[in-house]
Amino acid sequence: MLNFQDFFTTCTGLWTTERTYHSTLRGEVERSYTEFRVDSLTTADKQQILSSQSSAAIQALPLDTVKLADEETLCPGFAIAFDTRSEKGEQVSMSLKALFVPDHYLTITQPVATPPLPIAAQVVAEPLGEAIQGFYLRDEGYSEVGAIAGRFTYQPTRQTLEMTTYYRRSVAVDQMRIIAPDLRLRTIVTYQRPEANEPPTIIDLVGFGVERKQVA
Numbered sequence: 001m002l003n004f005q006d007f008f009t010t011c012t013g014l015w016t017t018e019r020t021y022h023s024t025l026r027g028e029v030e031r032s033y034t035e036f037r038v039d040s041l042t043t044a045d046k047q048q049i050l051s052s053q054s055s056a057a058i059q060a061l062p063l064d065t066v067k068l069a070d071e072e073t074l075c076p077g078f079a080i081a082f083d084t085r086s087e088k089g090e091q092v093s094m095s096l097k098a099l100f101v102p103d104h105y106l107t108i109t110q111p112v113a114t115p116p117l118p119i120a121a122q123v124v125a126e127p128l129g130e131a132i133q134g135f136y137l138r139d140e141g142y143s144e145v146g147a148i149a150g151r152f153t154y155q156p157t158r159q160t161l162e163m164t165t166y167y168r169r170s171v172a173v174d175q176m177r178i179i180a181p182d183l184r185l186r187t188i189v190t191y192q193r194p195e196a197n198e199p200p201t202i203i204d205l206v207g208f209g210v211e212r213k214q215v216a
Contacts, residue, residue: 002159002178004132008076008100010178012038017186019209025202036082041097045079049099049137049147061135061149062107075101077136094140100152102134131155136163169193171200182213 002010014037021030041049050063077099084092136152150165160177171191178184188207191200 001156003156004102004154005074005076007154007156007159007161007178008040008078010181011078011176011184012040014038014214015211016214017209017211019186019207021188021205021207023205025204030086030088032084032086034082034084036080039079041077041079041099045097046075046077046099049077049097049139061101063101064105064107075099075105096138096140098136098138100134100136100154102132105134130157166193170204176211184211185209186211 014035017034017036019032019034021032023029077097079095079097081095082093132154134152135149137147137149139147148165148167150163152164153162154160155162158177159179160175162173162175165172165174169192171193173189173191175187176184177186186207186209188205189203190205190207192202192204194200194202
């Protein structure tokens with residue numbers, strides 16, 4: 001069983017994946033191949049994300065900056081650079097950094113007001129009490145340009161990290177599950193974003209794949 005820190009250590013390295021995407025509304029299927037490099041965040045990377053002035057969502061979080069400065073090594077993250085090629089020949093290259101901050105580092109004890117989660121992202125934290133939940137902060141979004149804040153849940157027993165991101169027009173639930181040191185499963189469920197304070201229910205896209213870590 002991988003603890004929170006070990007999960008991110010295992011994720012570093014060069015990975016390749018073949019994914020299949022199902023457009024549930026249009027009835028289309030598309031495949032893609034991706035190579036991506038994952039590195040651990042440096043102290044400078046973490047400070048750059050936390051101090052991002054381009055994201056109102058990040059700046060609005062009640063983060064305990066003193067505690068974060070003292071225990072920043074306990075907030076893991078990764079820097080990702082990837083190249084994707086679709087079966088239609090389309091190519092996309094991108095890089096981003098993401099920092100994962102457990103709720104322990106919030107300055108208030110009450111939950112921060114966040115939009116309702118879709119069914120695919122709902123996790124029962126109790127009575128087991130092992131799930132780690134918090135905010136993950138990215139310096140760049142996938143679907144939209146600019147820094148963004150989302151919610152995450154990590155389940156040590158299942159070695160599964162799940163990230164939920166609310167964009168302006170969609171809601172994405174991205175799950176990574178490590179099943180071997182060099183093998184992990186990936187699923188992505190994208191919903192249409194509903195009106196405020198309503199849980200997403202209309203699924204637009206479902207993607208899944210097997211990701212393999214390459215020998216250096």
